[in-house]
């Protein structure tokens with residue numbers, strides 16, 4: 075925790091900035107969180123106040139610092155096979171009804187450090203056999219994406235991975251890598267990550283998807299931002315494809331362009 079103090083006016087500046095950049099709504103109860111996360115940047119630059127840090131960001135003299143601030147203000151909690159019924163839905167409903175011949179494409183649209191994308195990869199590798207598939211993971215936070223690309227995690231993160239997936243798709247580290255594991259190369263080869271801000275329209279170059287996971291990110295957004303984010307990514311979901319959101323989230327009142335299949339799972343007509 076930093077010893078820096080923040081005034082209400084300074085906090086309001088950062089609330090507006092992170093809302094504008096990432097769509098993240100920080101309510102007044104998040105003051106301590108912001109001071110804790112950004113206080114170290116004040117110390118790093120030996121700045122006397124949050125107002126001076128804000129000015130530094132606004133002048134553009136340290137262009138990389140804006141990304142550092144965004145990275146620090148995102149919450150990246152995630153784990154393998156989080157909310158398992160979504161993976162069961164993939165196995166039971168999506169895989170058996172896939173389009174003949176075409177690769178099954180899944181997008182983990184707020185992938186954090188990659189656990190969600192690699193959980194999907196394990197399930198597709200297991201259920202699709204030789205049939206083609208690919209996964210795209212994206213996030214606004216560059217720090218977690220760098221981690222995702224490596225596919226390298228601590229063994230403490232394996233809770234939730236079924237034991238046979240652990241055997242088939244996770245390589246346990248030895249010697250200097252003891253206590254860690256690596257996602258198998260044949261899964262990493264089919265899983266790509268890149269930075270994408272959900273607030274921006276999505277470039278068609280990313281391609282179209284059979285399933286989009288948009289889980290546990292809309293909790294940080296207000297209703298207009300949720301609507302904008304869903305509007306941005308819906309063009310990339312194929313007709314008949316599914317959008318899956320987190321268990322504590324809903325699209326009620328956000329869009330009428332999707333059919334509810336069951337709570338948190340939607341289909342594009």
Ligand SMILES: C[S@@+](CC[C@H](N)C(=O)[O-])C[C@H]1O[C@@H](n2cnc3c(N)ncnc32)[C@H](O)[C@@H]1O
Pocket residue numbers: 095096097098148149150151152153156183184185186187190212213214215218270271272273288289290291294320
């Ligand atoms: C709590 S994690 C969820 C990870 C994973 N989907 C899960 O359910 O376990 C939320 C992620 O959303 C990302 N995020 C927040 N705002 C974003 C935005 N505007 N565009 C893209 N990603 C964003 C954060 O960086 C963070 O990694």
